[in-house]
Amino acid sequence: MLEDFPFYLGLIVAIVFLIMLGNKIKVAYPVLLVLFGLGISFIPGIPSVRINPELIFIIFLPPLLYEASWAISGKELWRWRRIIGSFAFVVVFLTAVTIAFAANYFIPGFSLALGFLLGGIVSPPDAVSAGAILKFVKVPKRMSSILEGESLLNDASSLIIFRFALIAVATGQFIWSDATLSFFWMLVGGVGIGLAVGWIFIFIHKHFPTDANIDMALDIITPYMIYIAAEEAHTSGVLAVVCGGLLLSSKRHFFLSSSSRLRGINVWESLSFVLNGLVFTLIGLDLPEITSGLGEVSILSAIGYGLLISAVLIIVRLLSAYGAVVVTLIARNFITVADRSNPGMKVPFVLGWTGMRGVVSLAAALSIPVQLADGRPFPHRDLVLFITFIVILVTLLVQGLTLPFVIRKIGLPDFDHPITDEEAENQIRRQLAEQALQYLKNNYGDEFNQQPFLKQMVIKWEEKTQLTDNALLPEEVKKVYLDILDEQRKWLLSKNLQEETLNEEIIRKHLKYLDLEEEKLLFI
Incomplete structure (x- = not known):
């Protein structure tokens, strides 16, 4: 590891340069970083990179989710709670179901359980990719709020599906009563533990003699403590971190000093900048490791399966976006909705086109065990990994590169703000x-x-x-x-x-x- 230190140091320098280049040429940096990692992975002598899924779930995911929950507007999250909830839970489930049947029908040897596993992996869009792209174009505040809110919650729902499917593949059976209880505990337990640990840290900040440095140290360990506590209780660590982060964000002016708040902005922006850059580069660097285990499946066939699943994902999200509009137009006759105006055909298309996949999908795929409990190899593990990589690459390149053009071409009006x-x-x-x-x-x-x-x-x-x-x-x-x-x-x-x-x-x-x-x- 020590002999590879100069390589990783140079990698960070290259990441910084590529992000600056992306800002200059108006291209989202996740696209450039994945292509960069993919390109240098074929250079002879480059150290072999194998992503440990625990590294993603424990080291990277909690602080990135925590920072995002501090950045989002709680008011907007509540205002658009219905559409956010439908995309984060209902659309994720429908996507997983559609992928399960498509994989079962088109990919030889794929059972429905394995299809659900793949669906749980690739169903959540990536928050970082959409955020990096949207900063180059002007979109209505409602759209950015919906996308931010969805991205905070859909990771939790997709990982819950992934866990249930993993059990079904490993055991060959699926008990609905147990799954329902487990799902309920994942939701309630995740929210409860996130809020409980959050209140503990608020109490520490308020009642102990802290300064800006101590506050920052506590702030950095908070997402890790929340995530670990939730995972140890066998509930959703992702949902716990999001809920804890939202609580602490809403109370920041009551337990943090002005010095701590100002320093926190700089610390978290710098930390998330480095973590996001490393993650997307590592995705590209990991391709040789993924392709080496395909076995009997040819590269061309695996690419074809990946393109098929990518097309299904894009179509399902577009249909879901229009379906959500139809449901809202009907529901407004019976309940109070956030906005009674007709969004037309433009808004749902843009919302449906923001379905880039990223780090959570790859981390979930990598966490699939190599062997089952009885010692047999996990069925089609390497193919699932390869399909996941193709989905990430295709959605980043196709949707990520065209999204700014689509938004500018459509010209979305800002419904929410009558004044500038x-x-x-x-x-x-x-x-x-x-x-x-x-x-x-x-x-x-x-x-x-x-x-x-x-x-x-x-x-x-x-x-x-x-x-x-x-x-x-x-x-x-x-x-x-x-x-x-x-x-x-x-x-x-x-x-x-x-x-x-x-x-x-x-x-x-x-x-x-x-x-x-x-x-x-x-x-x-």
Whole structure:
């Protein structure tokens, strides 16, 4: 391992360069990284790379899911809960069923149980790929929220299907009563353990003497502790990490200091950047290991099976997207839905075309045991691995490269925001200044008349700017200013909850600005 260290160091350098190149040429970096890994895997002398699935599930997956759950808007997740839930659970199940029957019919020797296993592996779209592509094009906030929410939950549902199918293949039987109880425990247990461990960490942050460094250390180990606790209880570690992350994200302003929040943004962005880059490169590097075990199945036949499964996945997701619209149009006559307008034909097509597969699918395929309990080789293990790789490659190249063009060509309207983000931001900036002035005059009338610094702040706010002078502030003025910043923070959080269609990214931007203002007080 030590002799290969320069290779892995060079790999990280190449990953950084390729991500910069992808940003420059407007191509999603997962596509470039998979192709890069695939290309260098054929160079003689390159160290053999074999991905350990435990490395993916334990080292990579918890922090990536945790970071994503902190980044997503909880308000948007709740607003679009029905469509997110249908894609994350119903569509994943329908996809797995369709793949099971297609594989059973077209691939020689594939039983229905083995088909379900393959369906559970390839059914969840990858969050990182879609996110990397969507940052180059403008899409309605509702669409990005639905995709983000779906990606947080579909990994859990697909891995539950995968586990049940694995048992069915290994034992040759499937007991519905046991499966139903296990499924219920996976859901309830995962949510419960994620929330319980999350509350424990909130208690530690609030009641123990921590600083920014300790907070960051606790924050990094949190997803691992949640995942391990859930897996030890034989429930869904993925769902537990997502639920714990959502809880901690929603409470971040009540147990973390401004220093910890600001540092956390930088730490998690850097960590997820490196982890995502390594994972997609390793996918490409692992191809020789995958192809070496195909045995009697020819490469051409295996590629054909992979292309077939890829086509089925794309078609099923497109049909599911249109089906979800039809169901919503019918359901709105009986229940309250998030939006009663007709999305037309464009939105479901784009939603259906964002079905790139990635790291979770490959990790699940690699975790298939080599042998059954009785010592026999696991049936078609290497073919399942190869098909999974082809699916990842095809969906990344075909859908990933064409998605920006499709979005620009279709021209999606933004249904949610009658005013632009710039106009909304200016309104919030003005309202924040008005709210701060009113709070200052109502609660600190005497100090306002006695302290010139407070009068200076009032003038700055009235001009819709902030205090930037580096003069030393008296401690009593700092106290007043901190109190006002805290009041503004509460106002922003309240406004975010009250206004359903307000883009939460704008609120988070201003919350970050208040944290920066609070940090400035340490140096003036």
